[in-house]
Amino acid sequence: MELKYHFRDASLAALALTHRSAGKPNNERMEFLGDALLGAIVAEMLYETHPKATEGEMSRLRAQLVNGQALAVMARELELGERLKLGSGELKSGGFRRDSILADAFEALVAAVYLDGGFEACKDTVRTLFADRVAALPRSSKDAKTRLQEWLQAQGLPLPQYELVGTQGEDHARIFDVNCVVAEPFAMTAAGRGSSRRLAEQDAAELVLGRLLDTQDGR
Amino acid sequence: MELKYHFRDASLAALALTHRSAGKPNNERMEFLGDALLGAIVAEMLYETHPKATEGEMSRLRAQLVNGQALAVMARELELGERLKLGSGELKSGGFRRDSILADAFEALVAAVYLDGGFEACKDTVRTLFADRVAALPRSSKDAKTRLQEWLQAQGLPLPQYELVGTQGEDHARIFDVNCVVAEPFAMTAAGRGSSRRLAEQDAAELVLGRLLDTQDGR
Numbered sequence: 001m002e003l004k005y006h007f008r009d010a011s012l013a014a015l016a017l018t019h020r021s022a023g024k025p026n027n028e029r030m031e032f033l034g035d036a037l038l039g040a041i042v043a044e045m046l047y048e049t050h051p052k053a054t055e056g057e058m059s060r061l062r063a064q065l066v067n068g069q070a071l072a073v074m075a076r077e078l079e080l081g082e083r084l085k086l087g088s089g090e091l092k093s094g095g096f097r098r099d100s101i102l103a104d105a106f107e108a109l110v111a112a113v114y115l116d117g118g119f120e121a122c123k124d125t126v127r128t129l130f131a132d133r134v135a136a137l138p139r140s141s142k143d144a145k146t147r148l149q150e151w152l153q154a155q156g157l158p159l160p161q162y163e164l165v166g167t168q169g170e171d172h173a174r175i176f177d178v179n180c181v182v183a184e185p186f187a188m189t190a191a192g193r194g195s196s197r198r199l200a201e202q203d204a205a206e207l208v209l210g211r212l213l214d215t216q217d218g219r
Numbered sequence: 220m221e222l223k224y225h226f227r228d229a230s231l232a233a234l235a236l237t238h239r240s241a242g243k244p245n246n247e248r249m250e251f252l253g254d255a256l257l258g259a260i261v262a263e264m265l266y267e268t269h270p271k272a273t274e275g276e277m278s279r280l281r282a283q284l285v286n287g288q289a290l291a292v293m294a295r296e297l298e299l300g301e302r303l304k305l306g307s308g309e310l311k312s313g314g315f316r317r318d319s320i321l322a323d324a325f326e327a328l329v330a331a332v333y334l335d336g337g338f339e340a341c342k343d344t345v346r347t348l349f350a351d352r353v354a355a356l357p358r359s360s361k362d363a364k365t366r367l368q369e370w371l372q373a374q375g376l377p378l379p380q381y382e383l384v385g386t387q388g389e390d391h392a393r394i395f396d397v398n399c400v401v402a403e404p405f406a407m408t409a410a411g412r413g414s415s416r417r418l419a420e421q422d423a424a425e426l427v428l429g430r431l432l433d434t435q436d437g438r
Contacts, residue, residue, distance in 0.1 A: 023414055029266060032274040036255075036262035043255035047248060055251040087412065088388060119338040169307055193306065195242050 001077035005113050005125045012116050016108035017080065019101055021087030027108035034111030041126040042066055045134050056210040061137055065130060068103040074129060075102035080109070144206035148180075151209065158183050160208065162201045165191070180204035186212060220296035224332050224344045231335050235327035236299060238320055240306030246327035253330035260345040261285055264353050275429040280356055284349060287322040293348060294321035299328070363425035367399075370428065377402050379427065381420045384410070399423035405431060 007013045016034075020026040042065055046058045053061070064070070075081065081096040084105060095101050114122035142150075149159055165177040175193060178200035182188045188211060192204025226232045235253075239245040261284055265277045272280070283289070294300065300315040303324060314320050333341035361369075368378055384396040394412060397419035401407045407430060411423025 021412065024418075028274045029272075029277070032277050033259075033262050033266050036259040040252075040255040040259040043252050047252050053248075055247045058248070058251050088394060089412070119342075123338075173307070175306060175308060193240065193308070199243075 001074070001129065003078055003109070003125065004128050005117065005121065007112070007116050009116050012112040013109065014085070016112035017083050017105055018085040019087070019090060019095065019105070021090040021095065022085045023087065027105060030108035030111040030115075031104045032111075033114070034107035034109065037114055037122060038066055038107060038110050038126060041123050042130060042134075044123075045127060045130060046137075049134055049137075050139065054206055054210075056206070060213060064137070065133055068099055070133075071103035071106045072099035075106040078106070078109075080105050144202045144209055148205040148209045148212075151212065152182070157186075160205070162204065164197060176200040178204050180208045182208055182212070186215070188212070220293070220348070222297055222328070222344065223347050224336065224340065226331070226335050228335050231331040232328065233304070235331035236302050236324050237304040238306070238309060238314065238324070240309040240314065241304045242306065246324060249327035249330040249334075250323045251330075252333070253326035253328065256333055256341060257285055257326060257329050257345060260342050261349060261353075263342075264346060264349060265356075268353055268356075269358065273425055273429070275425075275432075279432060283356070284352055287318055289352075290322035290325045291318035294325040297325070297328075299324050363421045363428055367424040367428045367431075370431065371401070376405075379424070381423065383416060395419040397423050399427045401427055401431070405434070407431070 015025060016027050016030050018026045020028055039062070042062050043058065046053065046061050050058060050061065080102060084096045084101065086095045086101075090096075090101070110122060110126060113125050152159060160183075161181045163179045163181065165179055167174050167176050169175045173195075175195065176197045176199070178192045178194075178197065180190050180192060180201065188208055190204050190207035190211070192200045192202070192207065194200035194203050234244060235246050235249050237245045239247055258281070261281050262277065265272065265280050269277060269280065299321060303315045303320065305314045305320075309315075309320070329341060329345060332344050371378060379402075380400045382398045382400065384398055386393050386395050388394045392414075394414065395416045395418070397411045397413075397416065399409050399411060399420065407427055409423050409426035409430070411419045411421070411426060413419035413422050
């Protein structure tokens with residue numbers, strides 16, 4: 001993999017690859033900016049490629065792509081380790097191989113592209129780097145009830161129960177309230193709402209699934 | 220306060236103000252994108268206005284500006300509550316006054332500007348909205364040792380101890396390692412490094428201060 005960007009100001013790229021162990025200035029401030037830019041650009045990629053995904057699904061997909069370990073892998077593909085500027089202590093202890101140092105340098109490099117070439121250049125660069133990874137993401141076209149059912153079955157657990165709690169509004173604009181109840185060991189209830197019973201059930205299933213997956217991820 | 224942006228596609232603005240209680244499509248997906256854009260644009264503002272702030276300081280300043288409560292205040296200043304589209308249940312229970320619903324609509328509106336007018340338009344809009352708040356932030360030009368000392372004194376606690384742990388390297392490129400030790404009830408030690416003893420102490424003080432402030436914020 002290669003960074004398809006040519007810096008006008010090479011000192012920005014050099015700063016992005018300077019770890020704090022090498023003194024000041026270093027890439028710590030750039031890392032803060034790069035992390036935020038990366039979050040926004042990958043968010044837009046997912047917004048476009050996953051038009052049916054909910055906010056929670058996009059958030060989980062982004063966390064799969066943008067985390068310390070994943071960014072360290074990308075930093076290695078770009079061979080950033082070889083170009084890092086480290087203090088002598090980190091150099092001796094092999095800091096150029098450390099995930100956190102590599103991931104930070106990757107984020108700082110994203111900021112350097114932004115500062116050097118502007119948002120569109122940064123977006124193009126990030127999109128090129130993430131294109132294959134985004135394309136490889138599951139494109140869940142299955143509805144929430146189906147995904148919840150499959151997830152519970154995969155854990156060997158009973159199916160969820162959907163209970164109609166009530167309806168409100170006139171006939172032409174009725175609103176349905178439905179609870180989705182998951183048994184032990186999760187023992188979870190979520191309230192869904194929709195303009196039909198089916199949509200209210202999907203809504204509740206989506207909420208339960210989100211919480212179950214968050215629980216599983218230890219979040 | 221006013222949103223200084225004129226939508227070409229008014230349906231994007233309308234979608235940004237449609238809460239999930241009103242059915243689908245609604246502003247949930249846009250909120251995800253808007254939250255990420257807001258994070259990046261405010262990060263850049265702080266990067267520019269606080270050239271001496273560390274990553275941790277910028278992160279804390281951003282959290283002061285971009286959080287549910289602060290965004291709800293801004294949504295009220297923009298009178299978004301009056302323009303929200305809510306389902307009948309939320310309408311009756313006063314959902315247009317709820318912080319979380321208002322903050323979500325604010326974030327979605329940021330995404331709507333981006334989708335309608337591109338990054339520069341979105342950045343201009345966000346910068347205008349946040350200009351006064353960013354200008355009102357403390358501009359800590361004090362060094363880390365001074366800030367740590369003041370913080371400890373304000374809590375009625377003893378001053379930190381700085382201990383030279385060792386030095387390495389040749390005379391012309393010597394590296395100093397210093398520990399900053401804070402007494403009970405925090406009982407914290409952080410290792411700093413620098414090309415002079417003073418810089419190493421600043422480095423260690425910065426680390427300790429960051430941890431103390433994080434502890435205080437319950438993070």
